[in-house]
Amino acid sequence: MSVAAVAIPEREKTSLPSGRLGMWWFLAGELVIFGGLIACYVLYRLKHADWAEHAAHVLWQAGAVNTIVLLTSSLTIVLAFRSVDEGNYKKAANQMALTIAIGFLFVVIKTFEYTHEIQAGITPKTNLFWSFYFLMTGLHALHVVAGLVAIAVVMIGVRKGQNLQRVEYVGLYWHLVDVIWIFLFPLLYIASG
Amino acid sequence: MVTPHVSEEKHHHPNYVAIWAVLLALLLAGIVVGNVQSPVLGAALVFGVAGVKAYIVAANYMHLKYEPLFVKLIVGSALACIVLVLIGLIPDVVYVYGD
Numbered sequence: 001m002s003v004a005a006v007a008i009p010e011r012e013k014t015s016l017p018s019g020r021l022g023m024w025w026f027l028a029g030e031l032v033i034f035g036g037l038i039a040c041y042v043l044y045r046l047k048h049a050d051w052a053e054h055a056a057h058v059l060w061q062a063g064a065v066n067t068i069v070l071l072t073s074s075l076t077i078v079l080a081f082r083s084v085d086e087g088n089y090k091k092a093a094n095q096m097a098l099t100i101a102i103g104f105l106f107v108v109i110k111t112f113e114y115t116h117e118i119q120a121g122i123t124p125k126t127n128l129f130w131s132f133y134f135l136m137t138g139l140h141a142l143h144v145v146a147g148l149v150a151i152a153v154v155m156i157g158v159r160k161g162q163n164l165q166r167v168e169y170v171g172l173y174w175h176l177v178d179v180i181w182i183f184l185f186p187l188l189y190i191a192s193g
Numbered sequence: 194m195v196t197p198h199v200s201e202e203k204h205h206h207p208n209y210v211a212i213w214a215v216l217l218a219l220l221l222a223g224i225v226v227g228n229v230q231s232p233v234l235g236a237a238l239v240f241g242v243a244g245v246k247a248y249i250v251a252a253n254y255m256h257l258k259y260e261p262l263f264v265k266l267i268v269g270s271a272l273a274c275i276v277l278v279l280i281g282l283i284p285d286v287v288y289v290y291g292d
Binding site (some may be wrong): 078 | 203204206209210212216217220223224227237239240242243247248250251254255260261263264267268270271272274275278279282283286287
């Protein structure tokens with residue numbers, strides 16, 4: 001199959017493709033949402049030394065494994081982007097499928113954690129620490145699920161050789177989900193104790 | 194014939210696997226320093242390591258270091274907003290709710 005690249009129009013002022021520019025603005029908004037939550041949590045945590053007792057019940061091992069899982073999925077999606085650049089679309093689609101599988105593993109482990117906590121009688125209503133915990137990790141998990149759907153949609157296009165620039169955009173979103181978890185893990189699992 | 198929509202610009206591709214190995218090493222380092230005796234020092238070290246990891250992901254996987262100044266300003270403005278939220282919340286948490 002012969003493949004002809006079609007240049008994406010760029011914004012004159014920024015020399016950036018419109019899609020990538022729009023994605024960066026979107027990510028900036030996401031950053032403020034999670035940053036605001038993290039700022040609230042840090043301030044309340046400094047005020048409540050007793051949260052250390054509650055934090056002792058989180059499964060830090062599961063959180064650590066999930067960090068490895070997300071870092072690995074970030075690797076596979078950026079490798080997919082490189083494969084697109086190299087013109088190897090089939091390899092890119094396979095790497096995206098691997099990203100979806102690894103991302104799904106994150107959701108499975110998170111579900112296991114929630115089940116463990118709820119069976120121990122811990123819910124968002126238990127106290128303010130657990131309200132923050134479920135809100136921040138739950139909102140993050142929703143972003144993971146949204147990312148998995150987005151990657152799947154883009155992957156279908158890549159298999160047909162269509163809209164290849166979207167691999168970079170969906171990758172940017174997935175890396176942000178990773179960056180947010182990089183802060184949530186020490187915040188809720190390591191430093192809280 | 195399929196004509197894929199792909200930008201003609203050349204992207205930089207550092208050694209992604211080596212970067213992934215560094216991130217895993219930093220994860221281990223973060224867990225280790227989180228167990229130091231001083232809680233304040235431990236928290237500072239843990240967040241320091243997290244900051245380095247986030248920078249590595251943003252700079253290399255998100256290619257932020259190759260982006261033009263405009264993109265860096267977008268990210269910087271978001272981070273500035275977070276700092277403003279943090280400062281704005283201090284009186285509410287420390288002087289109202291806490292006491």
